[in-house]
Amino acid sequence: MNDPQYASVAVGDHVPAREPLPPEHGHDRYALDVRDLWAGYPGQPPAIEGVDLRVPVGELVGLIGPNGAGKSTLFKAILGLIRPQRGEVLAFGRHIEKARDDIAYMPQVEEVDWDFPVSVMDVVLMGRYHGFRPFRRWSAADRSAASDALERVHLSEFAARQVGRLSGGQRRRVLMARAIARGARLLLLDEPFAGLDAAVQHDLVAILDELAQGGTSVLLATHDLTCVANSCDEAVCLNGRLIAAGRPADVLTPEILAETFQRHLLTIPGVHGGVIEVGAADGAPRES
Amino acid sequence: MVDWLLDPYDFAFMRRALLVLLVISVVGGVVGAYVVHKGLAFSGDALAHSTLAGVAVAFVSGGNVSVGALGAAVVTALGIGWTRERARVSYDTAIGILFVAMFSLGILILSRRTGYTPDLMSFVFGNILGVSRADLVGAVVLGAGVLLFVAAAYRELLFVAYDPAMAATSGIPSRLYQYAMLVMIAVAVVVALKAIGIVLVNAMLIIPAATASLLVHRLPTIMLLGIGVALVSSVVGLHLSYYGRVAASPAIVLAAAACFIGALGVTSWRARRIVAPPPAR
Numbered sequence: 001m002n003d004p005q006y007a008s009v010a011v012g013d014h015v016p017a018r019e020p021l022p023p024e025h026g027h028d029r030y031a032l033d034v035r036d037l038w039a040g041y042p043g044q045p046p047a048i049e050g051v052d053l054r055v056p057v058g059e060l061v062g063l064i065g066p067n068g069a070g071k072s073t074l075f076k077a078i079l080g081l082i083r084p085q086r087g088e089v090l091a092f093g094r095h096i097e098k099a100r101d102d103i104a105y106m107p108q109v110e111e112v113d114w115d116f117p118v119s120v121m122d123v124v125l126m127g128r129y130h131g132f133r134p135f136r137r138w139s140a141a142d143r144s145a146a147s148d149a150l151e152r153v154h155l156s157e158f159a160a161r162q163v164g165r166l167s168g169g170q171r172r173r174v175l176m177a178r179a180i181a182r183g184a185r186l187l188l189l190d191e192p193f194a195g196l197d198a199a200v201q202h203d204l205v206a207i208l209d210e211l212a213q214g215g216t217s218v219l220l221a222t223h224d225l226t227c228v229a230n231s232c233d234e235a236v237c238l239n240g241r242l243i244a245a246g247r248p249a250d251v252l253t254p255e256i257l258a259e260t261f262q263r264h265l266l267t268i269p270g271v272h273g274g275v276i277e278v279g280a281a282d283g284a285p286r287e288s
Numbered sequence: 289m290v291d292w293l294l295d296p297y298d299f300a301f302m303r304r305a306l307l308v309l310l311v312i313s314v315v316g317g318v319v320g321a322y323v324v325h326k327g328l329a330f331s332g333d334a335l336a337h338s339t340l341a342g343v344a345v346a347f348v349s350g351g352n353v354s355v356g357a358l359g360a361a362v363v364t365a366l367g368i369g370w371t372r373e374r375a376r377v378s379y380d381t382a383i384g385i386l387f388v389a390m391f392s393l394g395i396l397i398l399s400r401r402t403g404y405t406p407d408l409m410s411f412v413f414g415n416i417l418g419v420s421r422a423d424l425v426g427a428v429v430l431g432a433g434v435l436l437f438v439a440a441a442y443r444e445l446l447f448v449a450y451d452p453a454m455a456a457t458s459g460i461p462s463r464l465y466q467y468a469m470l471v472m473i474a475v476a477v478v479v480a481l482k483a484i485g486i487v488l489v490n491a492m493l494i495i496p497a498a499t500a501s502l503l504v505h506r507l508p509t510i511m512l513l514g515i516g517v518a519l520v521s522s523v524v525g526l527h528l529s530y531y532g533r534v535a536a537s538p539a540i541v542l543a544a545a546a547c548f549i550g551a552l553g554v555t556s557w558r559a560r561r562i563v564a565p566p567p568a569r
Contacts, residue, residue, distance in 0.1 A: 134440035
């Protein structure tokens with residue numbers, strides 16, 4: 001079931017549906033506004049082509065697409081970790097470089113060096129970093145913010161533990177605490193649920209939901225379509241280029257999913273009250 | 289006992305040896321923590337061996353040998369950083385090639401000279417008892433530079449080592465710091481080069497930090513304990529050398545290795561206690 005080739009989820013998954021956004025929610029204001037973004041790696045064709053994407057303030061946006069669809073490349077290009085070939089990225093109406101203090105990024109879990117000898121507290125304090133000041137140590141305010149963030153993800157008792165000695169779910173929560181300690185208004189999460197069981201994922205979604213209620217905007221890449229269907233305000237389908245974006249019920253249709261994932265067989269409980277099967281054999285999606 | 293400890297230091301060369309080992313221990317303990325935990329042990333060895341090219345150029349041209357070593361080590365550090373980013377072969381293969389190329393260049397240049405070259409041999413095998421006042425001053429200056437850099441940029445180095453992507457997102461020039469870390473190791477190698485020698489210098493970066501890492505699990509404590517292990521090994525090795533009439537640098541390295549084995553014993557004993565099954569009913 002964890003085979004990322006198949007973007008499907010265990011039946012009986014209990015990730016809760018989010019409360020609908022209030023009618024007065026400002027959908028017109030964007031935490032992230034990506035326009036015509038092209039990016040890739042030297043000597044290769046672009047991994048993403050002409051992507052337009054918006055994350056409204058206070059919304060959870062789920063980014064889905066098969067392996068190699070360019071999700072991680074998109075994140076890196078948004079953040080300037082690789083130089084985009086073309087396009088523009090604005091965060092809260094400013095150029096991304098000028099909005100760094102408002103952004104937290106959670107890379108894929110294997111990009112972090114879990115064996116490095118840092119404690120949970122050390123990692124959360126990294127969220128408080130705001131520019132080079134030689135010989136500077138963390139202030140009491142930084143420590144207090146980090147403690148509060150750890151409390152929010154229920155990891156206070158592990159503050160002194162080396163991060164490598166935590167479980168997969170706890171590691172994700174530490175990175176989440178770091179993002180909270182940063183006070184970031186926009187979170188970019190690259191596959192935060194990969195390899196986690198449903199209960200741990202439930203806890204993480206609950207934390208994200210709470211943050212979004214408080215006005216934080218979230219863009220998360222995931223292979224978990226049920227999570228996007230139940231817990232995200234918007235869904236974005238990517239496969240090199242943008243296939244579709246909008247409310248999950250409008251986007252997670254058999255046709256769009258077939259176009260996004262091409263030949264893979266998908267089984268998604270629930271979006272339209274039944275089970276959608278995208279047949280690999282005849283390529284003809286049907287809803288039952 | 290006190291006489292046994294203090295007698296050797298009646299000699300100025302022994303006092304200089306102790307002082308230079310103090311500098312090497314502090315620098316090695318601090319830099320070694322990064323070397324061990326970023327998997328840079330092989331890079332450290334490559335940097336040490338590459339200095340032979342610089343030593344050889346300086347030796348043949350009559351320049352300052354330590355400056356030559358420093359130049360070669362820094363060039364190699366930048367080369368390692370570059371190959372890590374761009375090479376289409378695996379990282380350790382790229383380092384292996386750089387390592388033997390620089391070492392061969394050194395041997396090639398030296399092969400044109402004939403006759404016995406005692407100064408050169410002291411760089412290859414180390415000569416703690418032959419450390420001059422100028423060598424000591426050079427080690428102190430370079431060592432202070434490394435320690436100042438680590439103290440000034442401690443948070444940045446930690447962040448980049450743990451999570452370079454989020455570090456870059458937070459505005460830290462991650463690539464620059466990754467190069468800086470390699471240059472820092474290059475300088476640390478040169479600090480210890482004259483005393484310990486090309487062949488064994490990497491041991492002073494690896495063994496104390498590795499020993500400390502078996503016992504403690506946060507970077508600052510690993511650094512402090514690593515310094516302690518290096519100091520104890522240095523004093524033990526120096527006395528073994530003085531009273532046993534053996535070469536000092538291998539004696540120091542062996543003393544450090546003994547500390548490592550001791551720490552390994554402690555952790556194995558601890559682990560056995562933790563995972564012991566409940567007593568049979």
